[in-house]
Amino acid sequence: MxxxxxxxxxxxxxxxxxxxxxxxxxxxxxxxxxxxxxxxxxxxRNFGQALVTGQPPGVMLDLARASRGIWGDWAELAGLPLKRNGSYLFARTEAEEQLLQAFCAGRAREHGYRVELLRGAALNDLYGGRLRHHRAALHGLDDQQLYSxxxxxxxxxxxxxxxxxxxxxxxxxxxxxxxxxxxxxxxxxxxxxxxxxxxxxxxxxxxxxxxxAPQVCRLQMLRARPEVQLDLQHALLTGLSCVHYGAFADLPEAAAVQAQILRDAPHLHENGIHLLISPTPYGELIIGDSHHYGSDPSPFNAEQVDTWMLELAEHTLGCKVRVVERWQGVYGARGxxxxxxxxxxxxxxxxxxxxxxxxxxxxxxxxxxxxxxxxxx
Known part of the structure; x- marks a missing residue:
């Protein structure tokens, strides 16, 4: 011994x-x-996103802020290639834009989230105008990303x-x-x-x-290569994430976003789909994800779920992508x-x-x- x-x-x-x-x-x-x-x-198996912006006020936000500093230490000590230029969360609809406006005007100021809301010329300038079809973009300045x-x-x-x-x-x-x-x-x-x-x-x-009484969450994940030269340097999210992340989900304006999803795209709600995109160091993109809960993760993926996620990704990016790898994410959930x-x-x-x-x-x-x-x- x-x-x-x-x-x-x-x-x-x-x-x-x-x-x-x-x-x-x-x-x-x-x-x-x-x-x-x-x-x-x-x-x-994840996106490698270390998000501060999405965490609800209180202990989770405090932990995310403190973890941000530790990731920075690890980047220096272990040589981790850490992207520290933040994330963009895109509003695709009026309801999503109003939710982001309310967050910036209220909770972000009250709790010190480092964010900025981009519209107009500032939004049009992102990635050569490729993302200008969105209504607004919330830039989470403290968010980080790496290749897990x-x-x-x-x-x-x-x-x-x-x-x-x-x-x-x-x-x-x-x-x-x-x-x-x-x-x-x-x-x-x-x-x-x-x-x-x-x-x-x-x-x-x-x-x-x-x-x-914990459960297991299973996620369908993809790695894809955009069919244009994109050189993505930020993690990307959409307004779908606003009903998933605690920083936004309990705001009054989130109810309209959730109602819109249930009315126009109930399949996204039923499969827990909210788009996340992370760049890899090799010009590829990690795309997902869906959420299915239970006592054991099913080994079987639904092609339709992948199709819905790819459609969301291609609309967000304004270009086609070619899938090079598929896998299941998994994590402990719902305790x-x-x-x-x-x-x-x-x-x-x-x-x-x-x-x-x-x-x-x-x-x-x-x-x-x-x-x-x-x-x-």
């Missing part, structure tokens, strides 16, 4: 890595266990090389108990054990996790709040996200969790 550890972490997704960073930079001896040879879950499938391995390399975090990949953790972890790589001791198991609710700590941090036994913790914003808030959430664990030690 391997001794002399301060913290053992199960899971090398963004939550596991964030907690490893927060602990190791404080001088703790950390080991991370991951069942696959490289992370394959939500943290590499490359950034996560780079973060792992940094943690291993510079902070001495030890990784055990292709290793299944079979059981944990206070002070001990049992895996296919052997048994290990540590003062603290932290489970960051993503949407796996059954392998470890099944009973306390089941009490949260008692946006995230949970449980302490089911002495020295044993579990951190879970119940929404798809782990990249946006996970780094700062981990800082708080590790600080509390050290205070209680």
């Amino acid at each position: 391997s001794n002399h550890n301060d913290l053992l972490i199960v899971g090398a997704g963004i939550l596991g890595l964030s907690h490893a960073y927060a602990a190791a930079k404080r001088g703790l001896r950390v080991k991370v266990f991951e069942r696959s040879a490289t992370p394959l879950g939500a943290s590499v 499938r490359e950034a996560i391995p780079m973060l792992i390399d940094y943690l291993r090389r510079d902070l001495g975090v030890e990784f055990h990949f292709s290793t299944l953790v079979r059981d944990i108990e206070p002070g001990q972890l049992h895996s296919t790589a052997g048994s290990f001791r540590a003062a603290q054990i932290l489970v960051c198991s993503g949407h796996d609710y059954q392998t470890l700590l099944a009973e306390p996790i089941a009490a949260l 008692p709040g946006p995230f949970s941090f449980l302490r089911p036994a002495a020295g044993v913790s579990v951190a879970l996200m119940h929404s798809g914003v782990g990249m946006s808030v996970g780094p700062a959430m981990a800082e708080g969790n590790i600080a509390r664990l050290l205070e209680e030690a």
